[in-house]
Amino acid sequence: MKRRGQILSLDAMLSLVIIIMIVGVVVNTNDIIKAEVTNLIDWYDRANIADNMLDVLTKSPGYPKGWENNPSSVKVVGIRSEDYFFALDYDKILALNSSIISTVTRNSLLNLSKWKDFQIELYLTTKNLSIAGDFPGPLITWDLSQDSGNFRISDKGNSPFDVECDSVLLNGAPAPFGNNIQLDSGDVLEFIPLEDIDVYRQDTYYGSIPSNSYVIVETINAISNFKYSFSSGTPCTLHITGIGQVRVTVESYDRGSLSITATSVYPTNLTTPTYSFAIINGSLTTDSATINASKVRSPWIEYQARNFVVAKLIYNGTITLTQNQKEAIIVGNLKQNLPGYSYLEISVPQNEAGNLTFAILDGTLLKGIFIEKDAADSNIKAVVAWQNDTMQPKFYEGNTTTVRIPWSMIFEEFTSENGAKPVEFWLYEKNFSGDVVLRDLDNLGMLLEPKFEPVLIKLWVWDDR
Template sequence: MSSRRAQLLSLDAMVSLVIVVFVFTAVLNTSSALKGEITSMLGWYERANIADNMLDIMIKTQGEPADWYQSPGSVKIVGLRSDSSLTGVDYKRVKALALNFNNKNVSGALNNMGTGKDFLLEFYISSFNVSIEGRFPRVHVPNITFADKKGGGVRFDIQGSPNGNDYFSVSYIKITKANGSVYKNENITRLSNNLNIEVNRGDIVEIVTASTTYITTTNAEVPSGLCNSAYSRGNTCVIGPLPENTRITIYATNPQSNFKIQLENKNNWKRIRLTSGEGNVVVTVSAYDNTTPKISSSYTFYTSLMEKKTPTYWFAVINGTPTQDRNSVLASMDRSPWIEPAERRITIARLEYNLSAGPSATDPMVYGLLTSQLPQGAYLSVSAPNSQGNATFVALSGSRLLGLMVYRDKTGGILRGVLVENRTSGVVLKYYSGTASSISIPLKDIFGEGSGMVLGLWFYSLNGWARGDVSINIEPSIEWSLKPKAEPALVKLTVWDDS
């Protein structure tokens, strides 16, 4: 009996031992798996925190020192928060970071924030893009009143050659009588009497030429450099040749003597000449190319840039070295066992006032929200070398878009300006004459006289002159009349470890 009891006890003990071993093994396996999961979760949390912490520091602080963007080499902590907003990001800080990412102090500060990990930083910023298509008109006669020194009448005519009162061709003609009645093209023949159309006080004649023309005047006060020395003699000034497709506008102030439009044939309004006004004619004349460029702007939302994967600014730091080589970035990411992205939708506060900036279709010289009316008498001043060249600008005020060109046609000539708008094709809003060295354009002509609107000025292009030889100023400064304009944006940070 005792032998059988011992065998049973041994069998029970063995079964129990096996069960205990199984339970112990299961516990050990569970503990190892749990430990692995905890370790993996802690690693993920640590990696995810790098991106989130970096973004939080950059977005929620101004950095150290707070004015680091003015001297990027002094930075210890990169912060982007706006001075004027607790939640917005400052565009000038973002731009300073984007333009100085390879500064060793900047990349070093970012490397410390990222605890030595590799990262890619991208900014998608909503913004304007402006364009000018076509040619600005050259002004041949800048709204001059032809009169003698006492304001009295002079001889004046327009002709097809510099030596005689020839007929010339027109593609358009409009006569607005002093009483308000309007006659265009073939309808002007209704005004003719024996081929002649009288031009009376207060009448306005607008012509677009279809052949070369010349303006001849005697005893008139004409600005220096306007008369063609090859044809002008004594008190007689010949202006031209004015090319085909020149728009000429004549306002008759005091046509007292024989001032008429004469048709070559009774029913042919396309061939005319002006009979000489002798002695008592006073007219105000402008003449410029009948072409205006198309001025346009587009506003691109950051979401469109995201879809195209074209950030406004971007750079990466790999193993402590800054780079903008996309292939190197992708190769480094491929070598990493993990990649953690983070992003923030932000509001970026943009105020630009840099009159030393170079030409750009995207970066304005002046940009912001106009909080008060522009100062009385404020003007844009442009100085340029004494050689042929031009500078073009695009101006935005609210929804209104204009183009401005400052130019010099020939060495030694005066600077001229022409302001155009898209609303009416072929029509110049204003034209300006300067001196041999500079020209001033009233700001009210460019931006209007309102307030509470977005205001922008793009220095669009420069031809014939070096940027360092062109001076652009606004007098008095309007910087303090502007406040930052809020723009939607997104910042994205991707962190990995290519070690």
């Protein structure tokens, strides 16, 4: 009996050991599975922080409505446009960047990140503008319509002068070649001389016209005997004379050498973000070394990046320029042509000399505007010039404080039935120490709508505790 009981005890012990081993394996496996599930849940939760944060930020316009106009009132930050469901709002992006120093804005974002550390980078389409060379000018106007007698335009030896062949126009059409071609009252002769030429009145020197100027000669008097001789060759030559009752107006100006370039750099090609900031343990920082060090200390980092379009409209009826800083002051799509009675009024400091340079993007056309006041008591002069002198520049003169330029000259007529035209108005350089004020007379803003540009948002979330 004793022997039989010992055998049974050994069997029972072996069975117990096996059962304990099985239970241990099951318990250990269960712990491993629980740990893996916990890690998976933690990972999913972390991954969802960045994803959910971007969802709220970019799919909601935020609360309350119009918070960008009063960022201190924001409860939930959102940058989706309220008017265009497919786009972000440019003003909300600016408000987010400028108000991030506010505790209210930071706390709203921290609620979205579940009080984890995060970094946001925004990449907006960037415009590179460059203006080189000289603007056309100065304008020279000789009004000889009150005089009579002999008149001629020639070289210094009373001989024909060289001109650009294609520049010689009679009433807007190519002028015919020939000698002593009669000009009738109201005829307009235009040309570009290739050398300096002189103007004589009654055989007395009147003034000089520089080479490469535009010259416009308009016959006023019906009884004048005004003629020109135009010959072909390399180069062509021109000679202009008048005898008797000659009444003409002569305008000329230096063509200048204006060159304007404008290139767009899209978000995916930018190496530096337009706006960037991070919140680490509740504190704002933009220092890259501090941000990177915090990321290194975190056991995990989650990253999200998304591409969007942004509805961009920059406009204000009155714009005050205080600094010499290149900036876009009007951006949008022009829906309709501007009426002839609408103007841009530019006011400069009264007792100060200086100048301003503006760059204009008018659809595919590039233009420049130069505003100059030579002395504190002199009138303001303005010139609108086209890239590479592709069109005849326009000159304007105001008083000692203001000058007006037609909006229709800045943003030209287009076929609105084919869709809106993108337009931009940039301050390029300001050389007045005092403030300069731009006023829209007759509301350009009513004819503008947003233009849509690409934008890229990058978000990192981590836990540096």
